[in-house]
Amino acid sequence: MSSSFRAPPVPPSNEVDLVELFQAVGAQKKLIAVVATAVTLLAVAYAFLAKPEYQVSSVLRPAAINELDSLNRSEVYQLPPAAALIKVGAALESYETRLGFFRANQTLFKEFVRPGRTLEQSFEEFNRNSISLTLPDPNKSDLLSSYIRLDLNYHQGIDGVAILNGFVDYAIAAEREQIAADMTVIVKNRINELEGKLKAARASYDADKEARIATLREADTLKRAQLQDEIKALRTQLRTLRADRMSQLNEAISIARSLNIQKPTTPTSLGERPGTASSVMRTEINNQQIPLYFMGVEALEAERVALRKRTSDDFTEGRIAQIARELQLLQTNREIEVLNERKNEDVFLSGVQSLRAEEVRLRNLNVDMSRLKLVTIDKQALEPLGPIKPKKAMVILLGAILGLMLGLSIALVRYLFTKKRNDKAVGVQPLGRLN
CATH class of the missing domain: 1.10.287.210 (Helix Hairpins)
Structure with a gap:
């Protein structure tokens, strides 16, 4: 009697031998080094070839109370220091104010001008990401916590210091002119109101x-x-x-x-007879009429x-x-x-x-708006010591780390792919036929 017996194939194991894994990765150290070196070189190239980006900032704080005293004592326009700071901040954030400054100082923005673009389109490129504004917290009314921070990011070749300082001065001047115009209108309206009351009094x-x-x-x-x-x-x-x-x-x-x-x-x-002589003098007393x-x-x-x-x-x-x-x-x-x-x-x-x-009093009111100080410039924009982007050391370090990780990942993927292919190619041979 003869019989035939074939042993079932042994399924490949899904477990990874760590020692074998380290050995396989170590065997590919040249590949890892090449990848890490390539990525690091790319990072070095970016760090030294990328266009530097600089940042300047300016900080505004509320003006002293005496700076606004002449305006507030006019009893026409009340403007506390905190309110003045908020008004200037609104002007700095205003699209119209920024566009007005851009139009008035086109020589400072010649780097943003491109052929075929309108002035507004060139301004939009500058305004989109260049200026960031930090306004004071409206829930805090103390002067110490009230401030406005204005940051300007710009590339090499642009005079960021002149742009930021000029923009701050322009916004303050524009707000001052607006307050002067508002005050003129208020005074004129009040004078008209008083004249109306005087006319009514004259009519009465x-x-x-x-x-x-x-x-x-x-x-x-x-x-x-x-x-x-x-x-x-x-x-x-x-x-x-x-x-x-x-x-x-x-x-x-x-x-x-x-x-x-x-x-x-x-x-x-009348009662005496005619012809009667008398030597007697009579006095007549008669109470009757x-x-x-x-x-x-x-x-x-x-x-x-x-x-x-x-x-x-x-x-x-x-x-x-x-x-x-x-x-x-x-x-x-x-x-x-x-x-x-x-x-x-x-x-x-x-x-x-x-x-x-x-x-x-209103006709003789004389508030020198040119000397009105709405805010205090706590910090003016100064020439930066260096660019904020790119940070070369950090970019090179991150490039080296990413290159090493990428090399290790490639080596690991190659090992796993090779192991899987070998496991499929290697099978268990069938046992001999039993007689």
Whole structure:
């Protein structure tokens, strides 16, 4: 009886022998050295051939309080030091301010100008990554923690110091001009507001004056009408009294004629008989009013004639003279004349003294904006001692490390690839057939 037996193949082992691995990597030390040397040489070439990049910085801090005192004491524009620093920082970060500086100083940016580019495109290349701004923390209000740091990165051939210092000065000047323009507008608006209030006060005064004059004239007209009515009534009354008096005289003359009284007499004398002589002197005391006819015909007729010839009874009443005097005074109202003859009526306006004082103060306001110090330049940009990029020693060291790691990686990959291929090629031979 014969049988055939074939042993199963032994699967390759997935475990890596570290000793064998180190030996295999050591056997490829020339490859590792070549790769490391090549990468290091590339790093050396980059370190010495790359265009150096430099950095300059400037630091701004809040100005002293006395630097802004003249502006704040104007009571027109309030600007604390911290707020002034933030305004300057906003100007430094403003695209418009940067573009304005770029346009005003094109000689400093000639390295950024390229054929076929517009001015704005050349500026965009500069503005994209060149300037970085660090603003103060808005949650901190103390002056020590408030600052603005401005960094400028530039390549060799560009005057970064002049650009950064010039840009800081330009932004401060632009913000100063903006504050001056704002202040001019505010002062002008306030003066216009004060002038409007003064015009309103003048209009109110004119209305009050016209109302006062109208009131006075109305009062004069009313008083004149009342006096004229009164004098008319008095004259009517006097005419009536004269007519009554003439009627009384007519009656008394008739009685006197009937009694044959030609001369003024008394009741006692009338009672004596004619032809009686007496040497006695009589004194008559009589509390009763003597009738009018005792005046005699002659006196009564004389009075009647005088009354008939009278053309006016005004002299008999003192009130008429007083009325004539008052009417004469009413012909001219001196208060109205004084009101109309006022030359400078502004002095009579009430409640405008403070407005005039404020207007004069604003018109004479003189804040020297050219000497206004918005911020303190704590640090100006200075020529750097060396480039920030590339750092040659670090680049060469990193190149050597990366070259060594790359060489080791290549050697390891070669070892693993070779081992895998050998494992596939080497197999277990079949055992002989058993009989």
